[in-house]
Amino acid sequence: MFPDSAQRCAVMREVFAFGLNYARRFGCVDLLNQGRAVAMWIPPVYSPPSWRRSFRSGLVATAFRLGRSAMRVIRFSRFMESRRVRVMRAPHWYLFCIGVHPDQQGRGLGAALLQHGLARARTTGAPCYLETVNAGNVPFYRAHGFHELGRHEFSHCGPVIWSLATANLAA
Numbered sequence: 001m002f003p004d005s006a007q008r009c010a011v012m013r014e015v016f017a018f019g020l021n022y023a024r025r026f027g028c029v030d031l032l033n034q035g036r037a038v039a040m041w042i043p044p045v046y047s048p049p050s051w052r053r054s055f056r057s058g059l060v061a062t063a064f065r066l067g068r069s070a071m072r073v074i075r076f077s078r079f080m081e082s083r084r085v086r087v088m089r090a091p092h093w094y095l096f097c098i099g100v101h102p103d104q105q106g107r108g109l110g111a112a113l114l115q116h117g118l119a120r121a122r123t124t125g126a127p128c129y130l131e132t133v134n135a136g137n138v139p140f141y142r143a144h145g146f147h148e149l150g151r152h153e154f155s156h157c158g159p160v161i162w163s164l165a166t167a168n169l170a171a
Helices: 005-026 051-056 059-066 069-087 109-122 135-143
Strands: 028-032 037-042 093-100 128-132 147-153 160-165
Touching: 005 028, 005 037, 005 051, 005 059, 005 069, 005 093, 028 109, 037 109, 051 059, 059 069, 069 128, 069 147, 069 160, 093 109, 109 128, 109 135, 128 135, 135 147, 135 160
Parallel strands: 093 128
Antiparallel strands: 028 037, 037 093, 128 160, 147 160
């Protein structure tokens, strides 16, 4: 979507900052190692996102900072949301983002964050859902109980997106 790496980094910084604001207001943000590992979860009651909640989380300011890139991000977000609504009909936890700083990777922090979020979801019995554009992440999620729901391509030159979900997590 953004072949220029500098533009891609700037856009993704804004997208993740918006997601962090949304998750802080309406979900759960889990941190390890002084924020060098983070997971942002949106519970079933606040998923899918509403325009009102998005506005309260800084959507307008984010769009302003993104400038011309905003329309591409909005189209991608709409595409992702339409896929999620199509494949996940039941209320579910949405893992918006999980990330570990490169110098902290390989230490089990991502797995610990994921297991913590799955344990929280287990108390509600609702399944969990996520997307990834990194094929290398799919085995990691499978190892933690996710199964692939589908693979989608955003436009003719966009990224391939894997949709994954857990089964109902009722104890």
